[in-house]
Amino acid sequence: MQIDSSLLEVRNLHTHFFTKSGVVKAVDGVDFSVKPGETLGIVGESGSGKSITALSILGLIPSPPGRIVDGEVLFKGEDLLRKSPKEMRALRGKEIAMVFQDPMTSLNPVLTVERQLVETILAHEKLTRKQAFDRALELLDLVGIPDARNRIRNYPHEFSGGMRQRVMIAIALSCNPSLLIADEPTTALDVTIQAQILELFKKMQKELDMALVMITHDLGVVAEVCDRVMVMYAGKPAEYTETKKLFDNGKHPYTLGLMHSIPKITEKKQKLEAISGMPPDLRSLPTGCNFAPRCKFAMESCLHADPELKNVEDNHAVRCFLHDKVISEEESFNETPIGSEKS
Amino acid sequence: MKPLLEVKNLKKHFPINGTSLFSRNKDMVKAVDGISFNVKAGETLGLVGESGCGKSTAGRSILKLTEPTEGQLIYKGEDITAFRGERMRKLRQEMQLIFQDPYASLNPRKTIEQIITEPMKIFQMEKAARKQKLDRLLDVVGLSSYHKSRYPHEFSGGQRQRIGIARSLALDPELVICDEPVSALDVSIQAQVINLLEELQEEFKLTYIFIAHDLSVIHHISDRVAVMYLGELVEIGDAAEVYQSPKHPYTQALLSAVPKVNPHQEKERIILKGDLPSPANPPKGCKFHTRCPFAEAICRSEKPTMKQVSLTGQMAACHFAKEVVN
């Protein structure tokens, strides 16, 4: 992948939490990049390290107990992990903006929408209050708040969940960021409202030419808005590729397991193909491949060595020995998959 | 065949400011506002709709865990609407609820054995029989015997849901109302629990009312589907039929809002305007008219009634749905 054209480049990121009950390896070797204007999806189950990846980029890891123990986060070529808290604060909301899952906890309940929006604009841009107010109205219009001129005086609790998320998006967009990180922005919303918000994200991106990192547990959201996608499992990437390639030619056993276990609205199956077992405890990860205890294809070597993320074709990387040509060919002659009879 | 359960014009209204003596009669949340449907023995009826539309309240009213405001409940041909006390308690053996939140619904200070055998104790089952039943239940839900002495916090979300399922099966129910039993679970665990519920249904000949907001889950598990909007049913019918040719504009919008299955799928999307109106102050006429792309004058003044819209008995409540009579 062309490194120099990336807006954001995360390399070998490791974020751990040092708790009384042990070291939680929340993020344990993540690499990805985002080009200007594109949408990268990060998809995985709860606890797989999606939010901690985002918070690491933004310099918002609670410390203690958390610490970024290794890696680089290059934004426009500069390593954000070397920046001071003050420099990071200036960057957040200006160059990099974020939207979280629960808009109620990220909006200040005692301030009107106007106050919050205008203050954010003024904090980052040299405008008069009047100009900032006009810009605020414009933004609320843009994100589809009807009757913005009146509604701007409301408090967050006077808005519905979907409208609050729109306000959050307006605040995030207020300073024309070049990167927006959205952490499960539609998870708390109903499906008809989710459709509205996803539509809004697509429109914004087209109009504003902004890169987007979309964190979600829903492969449908990935199919809907993402150009490329990283599938995460227990703190590590399992597969990293273009969205179309993932759906047409996904290779990692976890990716395939996920796709098969989800009921679909277009076809009615007799029985879902569930993935057996459950995600590992991040304080005591299995040796070898972290998916091995649940993997139908696990081989002897999977229990001993940890596969690396390797390209299987252009723009398609998989972290699995089955797709690591050298090893899988050797093994496939003399070994039957360990878990092949499990259902 | 007679349906196992008949729900007729069921209503549940809540006073807005709690049950204060001073709250005026008018200020009511019409959580469930006149729903009617039948459930046949052995089938799964899916109840789907957006947050706050009254699904859980409907479920709880049917079990009379909350007293219905109005309407009639007929179970195995018998009117149970007025059942109280001992009679209702007896009936509860046959009707069980599985909760959404496997965390909140299990007593943290009790062992798994105590939790699962509690309903058996209440109904005075012998100790030996309880033990036997417990082992059988753990086995069917895929837990091991050594789990008995453990406490809920020692289990994962999926396992806790299995415990909740085991408990609800303790008294051999016939009707089980599953209120979002997989919504709190991760996708890879969801499939395990859905498969389990389907296996149990077959083995124990259970009848399910399956409540969920996830349209794909409802599609997978249901024989018939009922769609709710603001406390009312807008459409009901055979699952395959409702999903393939929804007749109510709300069902159409709901189905079109589900994200794509893959990036190649072309999806015609009906993006609804605005938000869900408040159930305390629902729109007059058709409750959906404020968001309906097809609304006309009559929709604002006259409430549409349920009518048959297919030869196989699909029903929809829309002025403009074409009536089909057989």
Ligand SMILES: Nc1ncnc2c1ncn2[C@@H]1O[C@H](COP(=O)(O)OP(=O)(O)OP(=O)(O)O)[C@@H](O)[C@H]1O
């Ligand atoms: N005890 C109560 N007192 C007052 N209002 C209530 C009460 N219980 C429910 N409601 C209201 O009734 C309506 C329907 O609630 P209900 O819990 O049945 O919705 P639901 O369809 O199950 O939603 P969800 O998908 O979020 O679980 C909501 O507006 C809710 O706020």
Ligand SMILES: Nc1ncnc2c1ncn2[C@@H]1O[C@H](COP(=O)(O)OP(=O)(O)O)[C@@H](O)[C@H]1O
């Ligand atoms: N403050 C913290 N202390 C200890 N562990 C944490 C903390 N925050 C997150 N974790 C753990 O890190 C892992 C990844 O969390 P997260 O990135 O939030 O997952 P998700 O993919 O659901 O967003 C989880 O196991 C979580 O419990």
Ligand code: SF4
């Ligand atoms: S490396 Fe082995 S255990 Fe891991 S996903 Fe591949 S086949 Fe399965």
Ligand code: SF4
């Ligand atoms: S009755 Fe009118 S408003 Fe209601 S769903 Fe039909 S067309 Fe829409």
Ligand SMILES: [Mg+2]
């Ligand atoms: Mg998260």
Ligand SMILES: [Mg+2]
């Ligand atoms: Mg509910």
